[in-house]
Amino acid sequence: MPHPPDEDLMEAIAQADGKAFAMLLERHVEKVRAIGWRMLGARADADDLAQDVFLRIWKNPAAYDRKKGRFSTWLYRVAANACIDRLRRRAPEPLDERMAETLAAHGPGPERALMETEQSARVRAAIAQLPRRQKLALVLSHDLGHTNIEIARIMDTSVEAVESLLGRARRKLKGLLSEQMRALVNNEGAGK
Amino acid sequence: MSMTEQEFAKLLDIHGSDAANWPDEVRAEMHRLCFQGAPAQELLEHARAFDALMSATSAPPARAGLQADILAAAGIATSAPPPVARPANDNAPRRWLVGGMLAASLALGIWLGGFGPLAGLGDTILGASVRTASLDDDGLAEILDLASEPEGQGDIL
Numbered sequence: 001m002p003h004p005p006d007e008d009l010m011e012a013i014a015q016a017d018g019k020a021f022a023m024l025l026e027r028h029v030e031k032v033r034a035i036g037w038r039m040l041g042a043r044a045d046a047d048d049l050a051q052d053v054f055l056r057i058w059k060n061p062a063a064y065d066r067k068k069g070r071f072s073t074w075l076y077r078v079a080a081n082a083c084i085d086r087l088r089r090r091a092p093e094p095l096d097e098r099m100a101e102t103l104a105a106h107g108p109g110p111e112r113a114l115m116e117t118e119q120s121a122r123v124r125a126a127i128a129q130l131p132r133r134q135k136l137a138l139v140l141s142h143d144l145g146h147t148n149i150e151i152a153r154i155m156d157t158s159v160e161a162v163e164s165l166l167g168r169a170r171r172k173l174k175g176l177l178s179e180q181m182r183a184l185v186n187n188e189g190a191g192k
Numbered sequence: 193m194s195m196t197e198q199e200f201a202k203l204l205d206i207h208g209s210d211a212a213n214w215p216d217e218v219r220a221e222m223h224r225l226c227f228q229g230a231p232a233q234e235l236l237e238h239a240r241a242f243d244a245l246m247s248a249t250s251a252p253p254a255r256a257g258l259q260a261d262i263l264a265a266a267g268i269a270t271s272a273p274p275p276v277a278r279p280a281n282d283n284a285p286r287r288w289l290v291g292g293m294l295a296a297s298l299a300l301g302i303w304l305g306g307f308g309p310l311a312g313l314g315d316t317i318l319g320a321s322v323r324t325a326s327l328d329d330d331g332l333a334e335i336l337d338l339a340s341e342p343e344g345q346g347d348i349l
Contacts, residue, residue: 051258163206167206170205
């Protein structure tokens with residue numbers, strides 16, 4: 001079985017099948033990291049989150065019930081809750097530390113890379129100002145490409161609530177990042 | 193029902209700049225509005241710039257070995273690289289050949305030394321060796337001269 005569905009893999013994991021776990025890990029680790037990256041704002045935190053979430057799955061596969069829905073929906077909910085737990089436990093970091101972490105993550109590079117990492121840090125700082133549920137709706141929509149209906153399932157809310165969260169998140173970020181967006185629009189205009 | 197620019201801006205915030213993510217019932221209206229005028233196009237360009245900013249700041253690559261670390265922490269052995277494939281006894285024929293040749297050589301040596309035409313040669317060579325060890329430079333030069341003579345060479349070999 002070359003591409004078994006996630007739900008079948010979970011049944012195999014319940015029988016302590018390490019290969020099934022490795023396959024599931026390979027399939028979803030980057031998506032869990034994407035959630036961690038946007039929600040927590042640091043690469044190391046995203047990596048730790050992925051490790052934590054997948055070890056929880058390995059140790060307690062019975063926590064997932066396939067009758068209640070798709071595995072991915074459940075997984076992203078677990079990841080989101082794990083992020084929220086971590087955010088509750090920690091104090092906000094200053095922007096300089098986030099920039100330093102971004103620079104470390106991308107490695108030293110030329111001036112252009114520095115500008116990109118500065119921009120990245122500003123975007124991350126802006127996202128950090130969003131309320132948690134807005135942040136989560138945004139990462140699920142933008143980074144993971146879920147529809148609003150899927151996001152509503154993951155966040156256990158209505159589609160209207162998701163639309164409201166996304167609308168407010170994007171409006172706020174557009175306000176905070178107006179300078180960067182203007183520069184991008186002008187660059188594109190100049191390039192035409 | 194035609195969409196206003198305000199409604200368009202609101203829908204851009206909800207669904208993003210990619211028309212593929214818009215609900216079918218409003219997608220056609222989005223295109224019509226963008227086709228119609230500059231203000232809607234400007235809104236769309238800004239929404240695209242926002243999406244581009246988001247995409248440009250997506251998660252950096254995971255630390256090296258993250259997946260292996262997770263598997264190790266779960267107590268799952270990752271498969272080591274397989275050993276180079278090789279038949280179990282691929283050297284056996286060669287070993288037999290070498291062993292056979294050595295045995296034949298030994299038997300020939302015993303026969304030649306004990307019964308063959310070269311019987312007594314061992315004593316000659318051994319004696320020569322002992323004598324050579326006790327020779328001075330002049331004596332050694334004499335033996336070397338003898339060894340280079342054609343007749344003597346045939347006898348020894």
